[in-house]
Amino acid sequence: MCAWGVDWAIKMKLLFVILMFLALFFSCSNSLDDMVDDYNGGFTKDNTETEEDSAEETLYPGDDGYDQTEMLFEQYFLASDETLNLFAPSSKKSATEYSWTLTQPSDTSKEPNFAVLFQGTTYKSRRFVLYVPESTLEEGTYKLVLTVETAGKSYTDSCAIIIYESIR
Numbered sequence: 001m002c003a004w005g006v007d008w009a010i011k012m013k014l015l016f017v018i019l020m021f022l023a024l025f026f027s028c029s030n031s032l033d034d035m036v037d038d039y040n041g042g043f044t045k046d047n048t049e050t051e052e053d054s055a056e057e058t059l060y061p062g063d064d065g066y067d068q069t070e071m072l073f074e075q076y077f078l079a080s081d082e083t084l085n086l087f088a089p090s091s092k093k094s095a096t097e098y099s100w101t102l103t104q105p106s107d108t109s110k111e112p113n114f115a116v117l118f119q120g121t122t123y124k125s126r127r128f129v130l131y132v133p134e135s136t137l138e139e140g141t142y143k144l145v146l147t148v149e150t151a152g153k154s155y156t157d158s159c160a161i162i163i164y165e166s167i168r
Helices: 002-027 032-041 051-055 114-118
Strands: 075-079 083-087 096-103 127-131 140-150 153-164
Touching: 075 083
Parallel strands: 075 153
Antiparallel strands: 083 127, 096 140, 140 153
16 A cells, blocks of 8 residues: 555656646747847847937037036046056047147156157047056056147046056
């Protein structure tokens, strides 16, 4: 009698597992393609422009109402083995001049050779690249000034570049 009871219990458990599997299998209404499309939908950009987006106008240097203090963040943190890449804002005017000036911290006794970095004291390009390992810059705080001249107007913004020792 005990053998029949154990056999019956195993059959009931097996029947229960099969019924649960079938219930779960048929309750899933999404196909594999639907699940992949749902997942990928989070990464595709919706190109429809809303009324709120179209009301916001992009301002460029030279436009009325352009805020020069938004060209750079207040500070950038850089490890001693990293690179800083910055771009000045583009302008709709063709005759635009860019100027980046990096000055040394006032509390250091060792003066960096900025001519090695910029072939002079000022870098004139829309793009500013600072590769710290190949520069003569040491740990400390530096001031970077960006000047954009376009349509007879000059826009200036500055930021602090803080270089710290890499812990890698």
